Amino acid sequence: MAQVKRAALPDMVLDDEVISLLAQLDASQGDVSQAMSLPPECYTSESWFEFEKRAVYDREWVAVGHVGAIPDVGDYFTLEIVGEPLLVVRGKDSEVRVLSSVCRHRGHLLGEASGNARSFTCPFHGWSYDLEGTLTAAPEMDGTLPFEDLKRTACLPTFRSTIWNGFIFVNFDGEAEALAPRLQGLTKLLENHRMEDLASIKPVEWAGNPWNWKFMQENALEPYHTHYLHTGIHDFAPSSNVRFTEWNDQDDAAIYREVQFTHIDGGFNIAGKALFPALPDLTEEERSRVVFAGVMPNLFLGAQADVVFYYVILPQAAGDITLRVGVLTSWDNLSIPTADLLLKGTIDGVAVFNEQDTVANIKTHKGLKSRVAPRTRWSPNEKTLAQMNNWLVKRYKRYAASLVPHAEAAE
Ligand code: FES
Ligand SMILES: [Fe+2]
Structure with a gap:
């Protein structure tokens, strides 16, 4: 069985544009009576988007879909979250898992857009995985590596996931705080x-x-x-x-x-x-x-x-x-x-x-x-x-402050 994968993108070196935008964020904090919108470049800059991938999408719980779309064992769907190909599947134990959909051989993507499967076989060279991501077949590999050895290292990574009110979320860096305690008012509503x-x-x-x-x-x-x-x-x-x-x-x-x-x-x-x-x-x-x-x-x-x-x-x-x-x-x-x-x-x-x-x-x-x-x-x-x-700026500043030697840029 694959271990839960913690896989944040590598930290980035902040360019001048990102550093300049970080220095303008204070005006977007606070109450509606005094705050301003974010600088326009926070919507249009590719550098800022790269920053957001790390500051927000790698570190938060990111929604992938709803359990009602995969009610039966073997039901699955695929998607990409900021470029990361994922396979969301209900296993034989009825648990929902968020697996990598990247084949461990050469990286071909597994699965159709959605469907029901007993296993996932890569169309490229025929490697197969069960619903939990365990490698079950790797044809013609015995000459270089015994299957049992291959299986130990070539299962599909499972990403950390959680379910709130039926919605499935994934967290790439493995460190996001539990989601439900941070949704108490909405949960009640x-x-x-x-x-x-x-x-x-x-x-x-x-x-x-x-x-x-x-x-x-x-x-x-x-x-x-x-x-x-x-x-x-x-x-x-x-x-x-x-x-x-x-x-x-x-x-x-x-x-x-x-x-x-x-x-x-x-x-x-x-x-x-x-x-x-x-x-x-x-x-x-x-x-x-x-x-x-x-x-x-x-x-x-x-x-x-x-x-x-x-x-x-x-x-x-x-x-x-x-x-x-x-x-x-x-x-x-x-x-x-x-x-x-x-x-x-x-x-x-x-x-x-x-x-x-x-x-x-x-x-x-x-x-x-x-x-x-x-x-x-x-x-x-x-x-x-x-x-x-306020939600965004808190994340932007937290990530920027974690980057040494750029911590001053967030202040
Ligand atoms: S890339 Fe999947 S089996 Fe080769
Ligand atoms: Fe509208």
Whole structure:
């Protein structure tokens, strides 16, 4: 059995641009009433993205998907997190593991996008691995190395993983603090959705989105834009009905807000109504609001009466992200005869909002590349963005301070 792999990227030498940006971060800390947005280059600079890979994506719990997408033994999906190819699989013991999908022979990637398997055989030279990543066959290798010796060194590395409310997370450096104690407020708020027991439709993947990964969280987390960008279709969840929370250690891993609907069982589609029956344990109050939450850095979810929709954000470059978009609902709801149509309506409904957000994200990313790109003060309705920046700056500074001799750069 492979050992859990601790595998952070090698530390980087900070270039002048990163050092200059680190020196400008103080203005983005603090309360919404006084903080500013991050410097524009934090969204557009490839050097800064390399820094973020190490400061954030290597050191935090990074979302990969939901257990509802791999309910049976042998179910799996593959993905890449900031360039690291992963195989997320439910083993014979029913445990979910996050394995490397890189074959230990010459490095060919294993597995299709998703599926069910008894084992993974590399198409290149036929090496095979079981669902736990143990090497089970390596044809024609005996002449140089007995199989038992090879097996000791050539199993697929298992990365450290955890599950919160059914969502699977991986941590590359092996040192992230436990996730659940840092999500207490959000866990309580979503308790009755029972997300760990919900089914997940197979996530849809959208690649080639030309904007920074932070925009994706920002756009989803701030209610300032909803009245303007989504004129007329967001009125059942008005920004005047938003409830913010204070960001603190009990919710260190999340930024979130609630929005009270104008009616029970609201839903993000053109009718403004949930299409499936409400999830069974929700109170009337809970059915009358949506919770928008970013589990930082790369999971966004919207929990409404009948479904939870979620985005797993997969950054590729400073201005390029891939999105995995999934919908969770009860297994009972999926057994309704018209479930396929209701699901289609649910996804198409969210897509209407998403199309408008996409245009805004593309145009804002372009704007932030300008010579005169803005660094703004926030509206009170962008409180979540000030909170998100506090989360980010804490990580940026912590990593920078760990780099000797560049520690002064973080101060
Ligand atoms: S690269 Fe996988 S068997 Fe050779
Ligand atoms: Fe939006």
